[in-house]
Amino acid sequence: MDDLGVVIAFWALAAMTIGAAAMLILVRNLMHAILFLILSFVGVAGLYITLSADFVAVAQVLIYAGAISVLMIFAVMLTPLSERDNSGNFLQLPALVLSGLVIAGVTFVALETEWREAGRGSFDTTAAEIGEALLSPFVLPFEIASVLLVAAMIGAIVIVRDD
Amino acid sequence: MATATRLLSGEDVAKRLEAVPGAVVETAEDWVTLAPEKLVEAARFLHDDRDTDGRFLNGVSGVDRYDYFEVVYHISSLAHNHTLVLKVRADHDEPEVSSVSGVWRGAHLQEREIFDLLGVRFSGHPNLKRMFLWEGFPGHPLRKDFMGLPGGVSPGLKRFPKEDPEQWAGEFRGN
Amino acid sequence: MAIKTEPLVVNIGPQHPSTHGVFRMRVTLDGELITDAEMVIGYLHRSMEKLAEERTWTQNIPFTDRMDYLAAMTGNFAYCITVEKLAGIEVPERAEYLRVIFAELQRIASHAMANGTFVNDCGAWQTPLFYMFREREKILDLFEMTCGARLTLNYMRIGGVAFDIPDEFLPQLQLLVDELPDRFDEYDQLLVDNEILLMRSRDIGIISAEDAMNASLSGPMLRGSGVAWDVRKGDPYGVYDRFDFEIPVGHTGDCFDRFMVRMAEVRQSLSIIKQAMEQLPPGNHCAEVPLNFRPPEGEIYCRIESPKGELGYYLISDGSPFPFRFHVRSPSLINLSALKEMVVGQTVADAIVTLGSIDINVGEVDR
Amino acid sequence: MSLLANWYDFRDLGNPVARLIEALQDAGLSGGWIYAISGLLGAIGILSFVGVAAVINIWIERRLIGRIQVRRGPNRVGPFGLLQPVADAIKLIQKEALQPDNADGIMFTLAPIVIFIPAILAFSVLPWGEHMVLADLNVGVLFLLALSSTTTIIIFMAGYASNNKYAILGSMRVIAMLISYELPVVLALLGVVLFAGTMSLTGIVSFQETYWSWLIFFQPLAFLIFLLGSTAELNRTPADIAEAESEIVAGFHIEYSGMKFGLFYAVELVNTVAVSAIIASLFFGGWWTYGLEEFIPGWILFIGKIYSIYFIFIWFRGTLPRFRVDQLMAFAWKVLLPLALINAMMVALEIFIWTEYEISAGIVLPIFAVVNFALAGVLIVGFGRVMSRTMERFPKLPRLVKDIDVPLPEPSTA
Incomplete structure (x- = not known):
């Protein structure tokens, strides 16, 4: 029963995530696409919870x-397009080919990998462990990431500043 | 205690306006009538002259005198505490007066109002269009002959506005 | 590199909580900044100047109520005083004093309303408005006690006032005059030291003294800009030269100065009312004027200091029982002359505050 | 059934539920079913509280605002006007649900419904009593923050779908403002979380119980920042720039009418209660009230605290004018953010001292309290001095002139 609940949750969330992702590609309205993207994000968050x-x-x-x-909403709102439509353009065919290749690759990897099944974890204080991991073994990447963010922030300010 | 505002007599104003030759056409007891073509010049002079100091325009009003239109300017000096009256006549059929809104910003809306209600055109006005009534309103209601315009035009709406988009076109024509 | 955005044309009004009636401002926005503004008025145009030409001089008094319906007394006052001057009618002493008392009461009521709605425009959730309404309500009660009406009073007549005050009026007025200063001190505490209100209204909608004069602004707008001009002092009408009062004058001409000038004028009005109550002579309240009297031929422009500014009437008589020309110099309309200059370059929020500080009354704008 | 045997259990509604679960276990139900049933019970409890609160709050808010504004407020329908919300709801339901022609139909309809999800979910992690918590998340505080950030999107959805210029202005304001205010709020809560050493709300409450002190005594600055920041996040006066009745009429929900509008109205009140509840559990000990919960049920104390804090929000609304958008942003970035950063660093330092030198709590906590209060006072006064208009060019009061005095212009030399 316990496992059944998790399994049901997994499939429901997976369906929601993938369905939302598919709709994100299919809908023509950019705003709707972003909302589907959010739904997809929420589905992924649910999947994390099952883990x-x-x-x-x-x-x-x-x-x-x-x-x-x-940020994406800002990007769409600032796009100077009168109708916020996901209109077709000349990149359609290359994009189709590329995404087909990606799907093939992912499917291949998923089918061919020897998946190891992890034991069910418990809702322990994962946050503390992540914090310790970030600040002791991975402190260098963590700091580099923050430096990168500061650089990006300064860059953004420089770009936005007029004259 | 303050004393009441002094109304400059027509002769006094005419004397001051000698600096603008040919401006004064007629001098009455309380006002002067100006030549239309000299109006802006005279107004500018009265505005700038330190002795007259007509920096404050109390009001502009238009009067339909049956055979001509009269535009009346009440100008006062808050510093000297006096006031004076200028008048300009305009032809009844093609009423046109030059605009003083370049001299006094405050004349802007009042000239629009006079244009709207009396139909006096103010040449040189930056944004002369109807203010209270909509574009396309037939006639100018403050005219004395408004209630029986020649040509069979009756006041008010000809038809219910929705039936006649032409009448409403002006509203949305943009500015 | 600047980000280009599409201009957005927004209609502020005619139905908008902060346009004080059916006033419409068509603004072009770049983000929240106003790049262009145009006012569209006329939604309340009732063609009073035309209607007045077909009614007798006395019949026109109710029209003056309905122009600035928040200050009907001063509307009456201005019209009556102009006709009296035109016809050379002597007004009894008592009537003059009553007029002063009622005009000043009306000024307090109008300023209370203006300041209440102004703070409302700054975004307060109605609270100051309701406090101000409470004071206004008491003044309207006094009006009702005297002439039966509360808003469109039609109280003054050519040659005096319509009714003498009832016996219980003066004690009630005394109570009010004693009470209001404390009340307004309270509002000062609530509003004037409020950091948010200062942030919202200081240095917003500035108009310099020279520009204010050039745009024919009057009343608190002109005084807020630092021009010490008041028709009551400069051109005393009625018995205003017998009272001792001061003109509050602002420093910069921003919205806060206009607000403060109104607050201070309330106190000056109270002082005038106090003096008028002490000096109120007995006697007749109205001169004998025939119902359809005919003023001599002539024209006159006469102005008074209404709460909104210089309210003037330009009347032309051709000797008939009807005015030949009935023109109103309405302060609400002319105070809007500088609106565009004040508003362009501001954000929407500031434009609303600026419009609120002008204190227009659309009834008087459109007439 | 011993469920109702003694009233004592109702001090903590978790106890009867635990009894029920025990009974179900005895009846031989599997763990999953019991989990589902207990979850359902909790959800029903929370939903009923939210429903009642939304209705009652309308009355409370209108009565209190009325009181502040020298009027009576609703007093006609039912005793003391208590049934006014019901009358309002009936009126709103009867109204036609208008939808603008070019509105985005699905988003327009969905927004007022979806916006309830984060509002209600927020209650699920709150500890209502010692055992009265539906979902004791280890990351409860973070969960609440995540919920508040999703509200932004939904408000934007409503504004965008309305196809109205005022609504777009309102929703862009919301987005800009909420992004700004997320930072100080997160940093303020960081101080609390650091101090308590846990992100679980139950853990934070039990920390307060363990050390016999509400966290507001250790984190006054965080409390103020969170209070002000959440006022902005809630779109309430003085930060209601998204609705800004006097400027952009009603902002993002200008086109909503009928019950859709009613839902937005209700969700604002529910959100306010949720934030009050968060403040109550983080800073005022939640259900724990210095032993008073032995005599009065903890959840009643908790509700009492919620409404005391709710009163502050109503008070704000009744007395303050609104900030302008840029001023509000400046307040977040220039005042709240630095204060929150300083507070978080101070807390980190204190925790470091506490754990590194292993000083007993009895000694170190009072010192922390005094130090933090002093810091808060100094910072607030200091920032007030720096940020306020010390450079007033002119006095506030107008000058009084005896007589008219209009100068002539300077003579032009030209």
Whole structure:
């Protein structure tokens, strides 16, 4: 029964994530596409929860659904296009080929990999462990990432400043 | 205690306006009538002259005198605490007066109002269009002959506005 | 590199909570900044100047109520005083004093309303408005006690006032005059030291003294810009030369100065009312004027200081019982002359505050 | 059934539920079913609270605002006007649900419904009593923040779908503002989380219980920042720039009418209660009230605290004018963010001292309290000095002139 619940949740969330992702490509209205993207993000967050990674799940919602999507909304709103439509362009065919290749590759990897099944984790304080991991073994990448972000921020300010 | 505002007599104003030759056409007891073509020049002079200091335009009003239109300017000096009256006549059939809104910003709306209600055109006005009534309103209601315009035009709407998009076109024509 | 954005044309009004009636401002926005503004008025145009030409001089008094319906007394006052001057009618002493009392009460009511709605425009959730309404309500009660009406009063007549005050009027007025200063001190505490209100209204909608004069602004707009001009002082009408009062004058001409000038004028009005109550002589309240009297031929322009500014009437008589020309110099309309200059370059929020500080009354703008 | 045997259980509604679960276990139900049933019970409890709160809050808010504005507020329908929200709801339901011609139909309809999800979910991680918590998440605080960030998107959805210029202005304002205010709020909560050493709300409450002190005594600055920041996030006066009745009429929900509008109205009140509840559990001990919960059920104390904080929000609304958009942003970035950063660093330092030198809590906590209060005072006064208009060029009061005095212009030399 316990496992059944998780399995049902997994399939439901997977369907939601993939369905939303598919709709994101299919809808013509850019705003709708972004909303489907958010739905997809939320589905991924749900998948993290089934993996007992509560911190990552919440961070996913906070950062992706809450912040990244807002950036995308800004991008769409600032696009000087009178109708916010996902109109066709000359890149359609290359994009189709590329995505076909990606799908093939991912399917191949998924089918061919020897998947190891992890034991069910529990809702322990994952946040503390992540924090310790970030600040002791991975402190260098962590700091480099923050330097990169500061650089990006300064770059953004320089770009936005007039004259 | 303050004393009341002094109304400059027509002769006084005419004397001041000698600096603008040919401006004064007629001098009455309380006002002067100006030549239309000299109006802006005279207004500019009265505005700038330190003795007259007509920096404050109390009001502009238009009067339909049956055979001509009269535009009346009440100008005062808050510093000297006096006031004076200028008048300009305009032809009844093709009323046109030059605009003083370049001299006094405050004349802007009032000239639009007079144009709207009396039909006096103000040449040189930056944005002369109807203010209270909509574009396409037949006639100018403050004219004395408004209630029986020649040519059978009756006041008010000809038809219910929705039936006649032409009448409403002006509203959306943009500015 | 600047980000280009599409201009957005927004109609502020005619139905908008902060346009004080059916006033419409068509603004072009770049983001939230106003790049162009145009006012569209006329939604309340009732063609009073035309209607007045077909009614007798006395019959026109109710029209003056309905122009600035928030300050009907001063509307009456201006018209009556102009006709009296035109016809050379002597007004009894008592009527003059009553007129002053009622005009000043009306000024307090109008300023209370203006300041309440102004703070509302700054985004307060109605609270100051309701406090101001409370004071206005008491003044309207006094009006009702005297002439039966509260808003469109039709109280003054050519030659005096319509009714003498009832016996209980003066004690009630005394109570009000004693109470209001404390009330307004309270509002000063609530509003004037409010950092948010200062942030919203200081250095917003500035108009210099020279520009204000050039745009024919009057009343608190002109005084807020630092021009010490008041028709009551400069051209005393009625018995205003017998009272001792001061003109509050602003420093920069921003919205806050206009607000403060109105606040200070309320106190000056109270002082005038106090003096008028002390000096109020007995006697007749109205001169004998025939119902359809005919003023001599002639024309006159006469102005008074209404709460909104210089309210003037330009009347032409051709000797008939009807005015030949009935023109109103309405302060609300002319105070809007500088609106565009004040608003362009501001954000929407500031434009609303600026419009609120002008204190227009659309009834008077459109007439 | 011993469920109702003694009232004592109702001090903590978790107890009867635990009894019920025990009974179900005895009846031989599998763990999954019991999990589902207990979850359902909790959800029903929370939904009923939210429903009642939304209705009651309308009355409370209108009555209190009325009180502040020297009027009576609703007092006609039912005793003390208590049934006014019901009358409002009936009126709103009866109204035609208008939808603009070019509105984005699905988004337009969906937005007022979806916006309830984060509002209600927020209640699920709150500890209502010692055992009264539906989902004791280890990352409860982060969860609440994630919820508040999704509200942004939904508000934008409503504004964009309305196809109205005012609505677009309002929703762009919302996005800009909420992004700004997320930072100080997160950093303020970081101080609390660091201090308590846990992100679980139950953990934070039990921390307060363990050390016999509400967290507001250790984190006054974080409390103020969170209070002000959440006022902005809630779109309430003085930061209601998204609705800004006097400027952009109603902002993002200008085109909504009928019950759709009613839902937006209700969700604002529910959100306010949620934020009040978060403040109550983070800073005021949640259900724990210095032993008072032994005599009065903890959840009643909790609700009492919620409404005390809710009163502050109503008070704000009744007294303050609105900020302009840029001023509000400046307030977030120039005042709240630095304060929150300083606070978080101070807390980190304190925790470091506490754990590194292993000083007993009895000694170190009072010192922290005094230090933090002093820091808060100094910072607030200091920032007030720096940020306020010390450079007033002119006095506030107008000058009084005895007589008319209009100068002539300078003579032009030309």
